[in-house]
Amino acid sequence: MVELAKAIRKYPHPEVEFIFTHEPDKQSKDNSFKGTQSKIQRLNYHLDYFRWKEFQLPDLVKKHQPDVLICPDFVSPAASLPCRRLTVVHDAFFWQMPQNYPKWWRTYFLNLIKKGLKEKTEIITTTDYSKRSLEKHLGKNWPISVIYQCPKSLKAASDPQILKKLGLVNQSYFLHIGTFDKRKQLPLLTKTFAEFLKQTKSSKKLLLVGGPGQSAQMNDFPKVEKLVKELGLEKHVILPGFLSDGEIKALYEHAFAYLFPSENEGFGIPIPEAMGFGLPVIHSDQEALLEVADGAGLPFQTGNQEDLLEKMVLLDRDSELCQSLSEKGKIRSGDFSAQKFVEAFHQIILKPGL
Incomplete structure (x- = not known):
């Protein structure tokens, strides 16, 4: 609105x-x-x-x-x-x-x-x-x-202090922004990231920005918090809550890639938003997200942890793929002005x- x-x-x-x-x-x-x-x-x-x-x-x-x-x-x-x-x-x-x-x-x-x-x-x-x-x-x-x-215009000046606050200066990280609604599949993403660290020995972090789901029935925030502790990810997964537009802008500007594993979306604003910042995007093959990305993202089978892991590892190892997705994404983001x-x-x- x-x-x-x-x-x-x-x-x-x-x-x-x-x-x-x-x-x-x-x-x-x-x-x-x-x-x-x-x-x-x-x-x-x-x-x-x-x-x-x-x-x-x-x-x-x-x-x-x-x-x-x-x-x-x-x-x-x-x-x-x-x-x-x-x-x-x-x-x-x-x-x-x-x-x-x-x-x-x-x-x-x-x-x-x-x-x-x-x-x-x-x-x-x-x-x-x-x-x-x-x-x-x-x-x-x-x-x-x-x-x-x-997408949101994000006219506020970029606030790089958030990188220092979250320990992300000179640190590569995957990004997700949104509430912890069940349909967002953030527990799946957390478990997949744990496997990603085991397989790659990467120093990358996972940043999940946003607040709880809209109701107790829809809220996966407690589940994600529990998984972070059980999987020993306290130093690898960051849950900063809601952030200002300037802080969000800085995180987009410095992220390695955007991850969007949602099982159901009507549109999926984070896709053109992240693409506008030149980020490669990995997203589920849910129909709306495929439509919005239009081939400029890297899809995985919705709900499939192994397939998501495979795409994360692929992106981590293939710099040419990252560059290609970044270029395609910038072009696609222009369709959502x-x-x-x-x-x-x-x-x-x-x-x-x-």
């Missing part, structure tokens, strides 16, 4: 005027509902969200009378509206992976999604893979268009109504 808002302002269209319900920069810095929350805090968040989406937003539509309402977060109001709706549904995880969500919450959220799919609605999703997945679960009642996302991102929205907004 933040990157879309930035792109809208950076690349205006003479025939399109956007009205923001919130000031994007200010809203993105609101930490009211971030971090560890009690059940009461989580409930208050959902009540706040429901009130906003189902009552306040329809009132704003009546006030401003837009031609198109863009809802970039799965849910459009259940109320009848006079305008077209573009509802962004990033992936089909709620249908594909029910075990990862509390049953009551999943039922509630799916109900919100379905009630908002009405009238002149068009769904926007992130890859052809996500489109096929959504058609499988929602049918073809609503037209679905694919718009590739753009902010300008292309917002221009795709312009095209859909300006086409004849449904």
Whole structure:
């Protein structure tokens, strides 16, 4: 949402005027509902969200009378509206992976999604893979268009002090950035890295940046912590938690390669993000990741530890392969620019109504 808002302002269209319900920069810095929350805090968040989406937003539509309402977060109001709706549904995880969500919450959220799919609605999703997945679960009642996302702009100055803080000065390391959701397969990555060290006697480290998964059911952070201790990897695997944009930028600039073993993604923003920094990328052969990488990454069979290990060893030993992947990745990352991102929205907004 933040990157879309930035792109809208950076690349205006003479025939399109956007009205923001919130000031994007200010809203993105609101930490009211971030971090560890009690059940009461989580409930208050959902009540706040429901009130906003189902009552306040329809009132704003009546006030401003837009031609198109863009809802970039799965849910459009259940109320009848006079305008077209573009509802962004990033992936089909709620249908594909029910075990990862509390049953009551999943039922509630799916109900919100379905009630908002009405009238002149068009769904926007992130890859052809996500489109096929959504058609499988929602049918073809609503037209679905694919718009590739753009990575975070990371405009902050690079902060190389993070390298010193984490003991990575003049140190080669593999990088992964993201939450410890179960679908990210970070326990698999941790075990594979232990085998990589045994086989290669390498001094490389593994850096897993990010916080816990979104719920107790989805969170693999405790499992990774336990594996690090059991496998004696305390000096080899670094878990720094959340970091600033400047710190993230510095880590991208100095990493050896990016590892992305996820079993399910709707898009996979880390792939074009890492490629934009010239990093070779090893990723699972999950359909969305294959689509986004488009041959510029090094795929392995999803969930296959031996295949992942083989690709890590191959990359470690083959400098020409590293260089080739780096060059291909930089070219591929150009397909995910902010300008292309917002221009795709312009095209859909300006086409004849449904």
